Amino acid sequence: MKKVIIIGGGLAGSEAALQLAKREIYVDLYEMRPNKETGAHKTENLAEFVCSNSLGSYDITNASGLLKHEMEELGGELIKIVFETQVPAGGALAIDRELFSQKVTQKIEENQYINIIREEITEIPTDTPVIIASGPLTSDSLSNNIKEFLGEEYLHFFDAIAPIIEKDSIDFEKAFYLNRYNKGDADYINCPMNKEEYEKFYNILINAPKIELKSFEKNAKFFESCLPIEVLASRGVDTLRYGPLKPVGLVDERTGVENYAVVQLRQDNKSASLYNLVGFQTNLKWGSQKELLQSIPGLENVSIVRYGVMHRNTFINSPRVLNPTLQSRKNPNIFFAGQLTGTEGYTESIASGLLAGINMARYINEKELIELPQETILGALTHYISFEGHTSFQPINSNWGILAEMEMDKKTRKNKKLKNELLANRATNTLKKFIEEHK
Numbered sequence: 001m002k003k004v005i006i007i008g009g010g011l012a013g014s015e016a017a018l019q020l021a022k023r024e025i026y027v028d029l030y031e032m033r034p035n036k037e038t039g040a041h042k043t044e045n046l047a048e049f050v051c052s053n054s055l056g057s058y059d060i061t062n063a064s065g066l067l068k069h070e071m072e073e074l075g076g077e078l079i080k081i082v083f084e085t086q087v088p089a090g091g092a093l094a095i096d097r098e099l100f101s102q103k104v105t106q107k108i109e110e111n112q113y114i115n116i117i118r119e120e121i122t123e124i125p126t127d128t129p130v131i132i133a134s135g136p137l138t139s140d141s142l143s144n145n146i147k148e149f150l151g152e153e154y155l156h157f158f159d160a161i162a163p164i165i166e167k168d169s170i171d172f173e174k175a176f177y178l179n180r181y182n183k184g185d186a187d188y189i190n191c192p193m194n195k196e197e198y199e200k201f202y203n204i205l206i207n208a209p210k211i212e213l214k215s216f217e218k219n220a221k222f223f224e225s226c227l228p229i230e231v232l233a234s235r236g237v238d239t240l241r242y243g244p245l246k247p248v249g250l251v252d253e254r255t256g257v258e259n260y261a262v263v264q265l266r267q268d269n270k271s272a273s274l275y276n277l278v279g280f281q282t283n284l285k286w287g288s289q290k291e292l293l294q295s296i297p298g299l300e301n302v303s304i305v306r307y308g309v310m311h312r313n314t315f316i317n318s319p320r321v322l323n324p325t326l327q328s329r330k331n332p333n334i335f336f337a338g339q340l341t342g343t344e345g346y347t348e349s350i351a352s353g354l355l356a357g358i359n360m361a362r363y364i365n366e367k368e369l370i371e372l373p374q375e376t377i378l379g380a381l382t383h384y385i386s387f388e389g390h391t392s393f394q395p396i397n398s399n400w401g402i403l404a405e406m407e408m409d410k411k412t413r414k415n416k417k418l419k420n421e422l423l424a425n426r427a428t429n430t431l432k433k434f435i436e437e438h439k
């Protein structure tokens with residue numbers, strides 16, 4: 001009998017279970033609730049939405065919307081229940097979350113291929129096919145065991161993330177490429193500030209409201225080298241100028257002047273369409289982050305694809321341990337899915353459960369696993385998280401910047417709506433063709 005163990009009956013685990021069952025593969029689905037709580041879930045239902053009831057946009061010219069369309073194309077099961085339980089929410093796709101998780105639970109309970117076991121798994125069973133989908137609040141014992149399996153440095157518990165922005169939105173009349181002391185290739189993008197600009201930036205930063213940490217996050221410990229920028233700033237007006245905004249060795253050749261402070265941006269993806277702000281991990285409210293970034297010379301029209309956040313979020317260092325098929329590199333029996341892989345958000349978690357389910361079924365049936373093309377948003381996400389070139393990996397949600405480059409003229413590139421339409425059309429056509437070829 002073909003059988004898979006799934007750890008975690010959340011969004012990813014539930015989708016993966018239904019994908020396997022659809023392919024007549026038996027599943028033991030382990031869910032630790034209600035015997036053991038996560039601190040955020042409130043019911044004992046499977047596939048519970050822990051916070052907001054919105055999955056974001058369904059518009060195909062929005063990256064998250066495109067991901068939903070791709071899930072439908074790939075035969076997603078939870079997305080169908082999303083539509084059955086939809087509530088009006090303007091442009092967003094929102095659900096009655098109680099009804100949604102009740103329906104998912106019922107569908108899984110009634111499925112003859114799936115056996116729900118209400119127990120905590122504390123050790124990964126390595127000699128049988130397993131999908132680990134235990135989420136951002138994975139229990140401590142299992143986290144320790146994942147750490148043992150992958151290696152100490154490959155499991156993280158907290159995000160302290162710096163914003164990621166689109167290169168296309170940077171004004172290069174002001175910003176310039178240069179590495180500190182002119183070493184090596186000019187990999188970094190630098191945004192220079194004079195004294196007045198720095199003081200304006202500092203004032204916004206020091207007065208900006210912060211996001212409250214949840215009770216189970218209050219004991220969060222951050223490394224001194226990874227402190228939020230607002231914490232550094234609170235130590236004194238010049239602390240940042242001797243830290244991440246240090247101007248020495250970054251003279252703009254065009255002016256020959258050493259600036260008062262410099263914000264550095266580091267390449268974040270292979271195609272160099274995304275950059276992160278060095279040392280800008282932050283817990284500021286998103287509106288304030290935008291205002292802060294827009295005050296930096298060169299970033300007045302910044303397009304932020306990922307805001308800085310700090311929250312409890314268990315995730316593996318996917319670039320070191322995972323393939324874009326979601327299979328672990330260390331043991332082919334073991335797949336990871338959901339937020340644990342470093343994709344972030346409800347839609348992304350369901351989508352990665354879908355791919356893990358499809359690929360696990362292929363693995364069991366001894367078929368070649370699928371790597372979705374990087375022209376599709378799900379393919380781009382799975383390639384992003386498994387890209388070995390990341391120097392410091394942080395979770396990401398769906399955004400246009402991670403898709404494979406597309407040739408287009410400068411005028412089209414500047415027209416966001418048109419650009420997104422072209423990218424979405426390409427994604428849809430590529431996925432249709434891919435599915436046809438892999439039927």
Ligand SMILES: Cc1cc2nc3c(=O)[nH]c(=O)nc-3n(C[C@H](O)[C@H](O)[C@H](O)COP(=O)(O)OP(=O)(O)OC[C@H]3O[C@@H](n4cnc5c(N)ncnc54)[C@H](O)[C@@H]3O)c2cc1C
Binds near residue numbers: 048346
């Ligand atoms: C507090 C919080 C708020 C969030 N808010 C949002 C939001 O508003 N919008 C958004 O898009 N995303 C949000 N997220 C991020 C993310 O989308 C959700 O966490 C999403 O549910 C992740 O899906 P998942 O399947 O990976 O994990 P989950 O849905 O959390 O599922 C994992 C399951 O595994 C179970 N489990 C854990 N350890 C074990 C074990 N050892 N044995 C057996 N079972 C186990 C858990 O009980 C849980 O049911 C939030 C995350 C958190 C932590």
